[in-house]
Amino acid sequence: MITYEDRRLRTLAEDGRWPELLGAYRQARAAAAARAGERSAAAETASLGQLIAYGAPPELSVRLFDPDGGPGAAAGVADHDTGPLWEVLATRHSWLRLAPLLGPPVVRRLVAHTRVLMGEDLAYGAEPDPEGVPLLLEPWEAAGWGDGPRVREYLPGGGSRSALLALPACREGLGPVLLPEPVARLTGQRATRALAALAGWVEVACVRGPAPQAAARLAPDLRVTGGYLPLAAAYPALVQAGAGDRAHGSALGRLALWRALAAMAGADRPDRAEVNALVARMRCFTWCDPADELRHLHLALEDPATGLSWAISGSEEA
Numbered sequence: 001m002i003t004y005e006d007r008r009l010r011t012l013a014e015d016g017r018w019p020e021l022l023g024a025y026r027q028a029r030a031a032a033a034a035r036a037g038e039r040s041a042a043a044e045t046a047s048l049g050q051l052i053a054y055g056a057p058p059e060l061s062v063r064l065f066d067p068d069g070g071p072g073a074a075a076g077v078a079d080h081d082t083g084p085l086w087e088v089l090a091t092r093h094s095w096l097r098l099a100p101l102l103g104p105p106v107v108r109r110l111v112a113h114t115r116v117l118m119g120e121d122l123a124y125g126a127e128p129d130p131e132g133v134p135l136l137l138e139p140w141e142a143a144g145w146g147d148g149p150r151v152r153e154y155l156p157g158g159g160s161r162s163a164l165l166a167l168p169a170c171r172e173g174l175g176p177v178l179l180p181e182p183v184a185r186l187t188g189q190r191a192t193r194a195l196a197a198l199a200g201w202v203e204v205a206c207v208r209g210p211a212p213q214a215a216a217r218l219a220p221d222l223r224v225t226g227g228y229l230p231l232a233a234a235y236p237a238l239v240q241a242g243a244g245d246r247a248h249g250s251a252l253g254r255l256a257l258w259r260a261l262a263a264m265a266g267a268d269r270p271d272r273a274e275v276n277a278l279v280a281r282m283r284c285f286t287w288c289d290p291a292d293e294l295r296h297l298h299l300a301l302e303d304p305a306t307g308l309s310w311a312i313s314g315s316e317e318a
Contacts, residue, residue, distance in 0.1 A: 006047075009021060009024065009048060009051065010051070013051055013052075013055055018052065018055075018056040018057065018060045018061075019060065021048065021051070021052055021056070022052060022056070022060055022063060022064070024048065025045055025048050025049060025052060025064065026069035026070070026073035026074075027073075028044065028045050028048070029041045029042075029044070029045040029049075029072060029073050029074075029075070030069065030070055030071060030072040030073040031072075032044045032045065032072070033071070033072025033073075034071070034072055038072070038076065041072055042075070042076065042078065042079040042080070045075075045079075046079065046080060046081035046085075047081050047158060049064060049075055049079055049081065049085045050081040050082065050083075050085060050088050050154070050158060051158070052064055053085045053086075053088035053089045053092070054088050054092060054154055054156065055156070058089075058092075058093045058097050058098055058101055059101060061089055061092075062089065062098065062101040062102050062103070064085055064089075065085075065086070065102070065103065065104050065107045066103055066104075067104075077106055077107065077110065078247045080246050080247045081158070081246075082152070082154070082158065082159050082160040082246060083152045083154065083160050083246060083249060084110075084246075084247060084248065084249045086107050086110050086111055086114075086249065087110070087114055087151060087152065087154075087249035087250070087251070088154050089111065090110070090111040090114035090115055090118075090151075090249075090251075091114070091118070091151055091152070091153075091154055092154075094115065094120065095111070095112060095115045095120055095122055095125060095126060096125075098111055098115075099125070099126065108127075109129065109130070109251075110249065110251045110252065111251075112126045112129075112135060112251075113129075113133070113135075113251035113254055113255060114151055114249060114250060114251045116134075116135055116136060116137060116251075116254075117137070117150045117151055117239075117250050117251065117254060118150060118151055119137070119142075119150075120136075121135075121136040122135035122136065123135050123136045131255070131258075131259070131269050131270050132269055132270045132271060132272070133254070133255055133258045133270045134272050138272075138275075138276060138279075140230075140231060140232045140235065140276075140279050141232070141235055141254075143230075143232040143235075144230075144231075144232040144233050144234070144235040144236050145235075145236055146236075148163035148236070149161065149162060149163055150163075150236070150239075150250060151249070151250045152243075152249070152250070162240070163236065163240060164294065164295065165237055165240040165241060165244065165295045165296070165297065165316070166237070166292075166294070166295065166296055167234055167237035167286055167296070167297050167298060167299055168226075168229075168286045168287070168288060168298065171225055171288060173227055173229070174225050174226055174227040174286070174287075174288065175225065175226075175227060176223065176224075176225060177212065177223075177224050177225070177226040177227070177287070178222060178223055179212050179213075179215055179216040179219060179222040179223075179224060179226075179287075180209075180212060180213050180216055180222075181216065181222070182207075182213075182216040182217050183207050183208070183209055183213055183216075183217075184207070185205050185206060185207060185217060186206045186207060186208060186308070187206075189206045189263075189308075189310075190263045191206070191260060191263035191264040191310060192204050192205075192206045192310060193263075194256070194259050194260035194262075194263040194264075195260045195310055195312050196312075197256055197259075197260070198238065198241045198242045198253070198256050198257065198260065198312070199241040199242060199244050199297075199314070199316075201244075201314045201315065201316050202241065202297060202312050202313060202314035203218055203312070203313055203314055204310060204311065204312050204313075205217040205218055205310070205311045206308060206309070206310050207308070207309055207311075208307055208308060208309075209307070209309060210283070210302050210309060211228075211283050211284065211285035211300035211301065211302035211309045211311075212226075212285055212300065213309060214285075214300040214301075214302070214309035214310055214311035215285055215287055215298075215300040215311050215313075217311055218298075218311045218312075218313040219287055219289070219298070219313070220289055220290065220291065224287040224288060225287065225288040226285060226286060226287030226288065227285070227286065228283060228284060228285055228286075229284055229285075229286055230284065231279050231282050231284050231301070233284075234284055234286065234299050235257075237297055237299075238253070238257050238297075238299070239253040239254050239257055240253060241253065241297050242254070242255075242256040242257060244295070244316060258270040258275065261275045261278060261279070262274065262275055264278060264301065264303060264308075264310065265277070265278040265303075266306075278303060278305075281303065281304055281305060282301060282302065282303060282304075283301075283302040283304065284299060284300065284301055284302070285299070285300040285302070286298055286299050286300075287300075289313070289315070291315065292315055293315060293317040294316075294317065295315065295316035295317065296314065296315040296316070296317075297312060297313065297314060297315075298312075298313045299311070299312050299313070300312075
């Protein structure tokens, strides 16, 4: 139901009265934070925050995150409506426009990586990433994207659209496969924890053996429809898994995946050379699960250099 207040705010937006809208946002968020805490404040002001992040000039929209409005008035990284407010902002303006204006370092970082996912090369145009994640897409990152959006597509009247998370997306190129008998899981692997951090609805298993051996730990049956694919083809689904929650964004998915790949390569932190070498030698296997609905991920990642494989599998509807 659209309330009178909703109509009034949209009228102010249509008239370009963004300073008034920012003032209303700050006042409402600060009052809600004082009354019921940060989580409630973020929820109560989410739609107005997205309206400002989407439509206001960058000089004003970046001020959503500035603490100069007083306690509780500034949006945090987790503030979201149909997506995080920082991602809405990043989809609307180039890094060149936003860089001189953005203040909070964590917001700057996420906006920068969002712009990288959208195709900007910031390797020489932004401060280095604190973890070492490249500020440009590696060729294998860029190769897997089709015509679908790399980042949620936000809409002028509210709401958003995103690519469907489905790996495998269809059975084309796959065939009947008899998986080997499962072997014991390896425990205590840092990469296992990093892959599990991508999404709360996936299960991860590590084994010593090839990718189908890892798949056998999580597939519903040893007879599956499956096949090999390059990591580039799986990359978008892995990023989308990390960005699946509305409070998250694609930049968080990319950062989480780089941490996982670095851990698989045995590096303490994301290292471009180490990760690229891992990707070049990695073998990836995917399979279908008859119970799959709309959003699912079934992938096994094998590093021939170490003989280890990780399977990551789950359905968001489960």
